[in-house]
Amino acid sequence: MRKASDLFLEEGFAATSMSTIARAVGGSKATLYKYFPTKEALFEAVMENCSQIVLGPICNSSIPRESPRAFLTAVGERLMQGIYTAEAIALNRVVVGDSGRSPEIGRVFFAAGSNRLKTEVVRQLEEFSKAGVLKLQNTLTSAEDFLSLLSGDLHLRIVAGVRKAPDQPEIRAHVARIVDMLLQLWTPSAPSAHPAD
Numbered sequence: 001m002r003k004a005s006d007l008f009l010e011e012g013f014a015a016t017s018m019s020t021i022a023r024a025v026g027g028s029k030a031t032l033y034k035y036f037p038t039k040e041a042l043f044e045a046v047m048e049n050c051s052q053i054v055l056g057p058i059c060n061s062s063i064p065r066e067s068p069r070a071f072l073t074a075v076g077e078r079l080m081q082g083i084y085t086a087e088a089i090a091l092n093r094v095v096v097g098d099s100g101r102s103p104e105i106g107r108v109f110f111a112a113g114s115n116r117l118k119t120e121v122v123r124q125l126e127e128f129s130k131a132g133v134l135k136l137q138n139t140l141t142s143a144e145d146f147l148s149l150l151s152g153d154l155h156l157r158i159v160a161g162v163r164k165a166p167d168q169p170e171i172r173a174h175v176a177r178i179v180d181m182l183l184q185l186w187t188p189s190a191p192s193a194h195p196a197d
Contacts, residue, residue, distance in 0.1 A: 005046045009090040013043055013098040013105050044108045050091055051112040054082030059120045068128050068186070069179060075121060076150050076175035083151065084158060084165035092159045118143050135188040142186065149178045 003024040007016045018039055022029040036042035057078045064070035082088060091109075099106035121143040128134040136142045154174070157163045166174065 001046065001049055004042055005049065005087075008043060008046055008094055009087065012094050013039075014101050018042070040102075040104050040108070043105060044112070047091070047108050047112040050087060051116065054079075054085075054088055055113060055117055057082070058117060065124060065127075068125075068134055068183060071124055071128075072146065072179045072182065073175055075117075076146075076179065077171055079117065079147075079150060080166065080171045080175065081168075083155065084171075089159060089165070092155075096159065114147075118147060121146060132188065134186045136186055142182075146178070146182060149182070150175065 004021045007021055007024060011020075016039070018032055019029055021042065022032045025032070032042075036045065058075055063074045063078075083092075095105055095109045099109075118140075122139045125134065125136060125139040125142055129136045129139060154163075154166070158165055
């Protein structure tokens with residue numbers, strides 16, 4: 001899996017053949033096809049592996065859920081730490097570069113990563129909304145807003161190679177600013193027995 005991942009990241013999806021991958025792993029193409037019937041299936045497995053590395057720390061029980069601030073801050077910081085690794089940036093570049101020729105890789109990319117994370121955030125926002133801690137008209141839109149604000153222009157600049165990935169203090173400051181802004185919008189104006197902090 002590691003060699004296939006390296007080849008996809010270095011050469012791109014379209015330029016990487018199953019023959020090249022088989023040679024790199026030292027096996028036969030027939031053996032490779034036994035495990036992965038198509039190149040898309042192998043790429044999907046690579047995406048799933050990368051997604052586990054990036055999203056594993058977010059989509060588990062160790063994320064604090066006692067308050068919206070704690071939850072959003074933890075998700076935001078862990079997400080930004082994950083998506084700004086060299087491998088995640090390279091994978092984004094592959095998907096953007098090859099999805100026009102192979103639209104399936106865009107679908108796989110979102111299914112393995114973005115959609116899973118969004119589902120997790122929506123689920124927790126619904127809990128906070130039901131408890132009266134947050135006032136949200138639409139938890140799906142709210143989750144999308146949160147995730148978009150986290151990456152947005154910053155992510156585009158990094159993937160485009162215009163700037164370097166943020167360091168930990170930059171990540172903390174960026175996430176804190178977004179969480180503060182959203183909680184001002186999402187916290188009920190009337191006093192609540194369950195403050196957002």
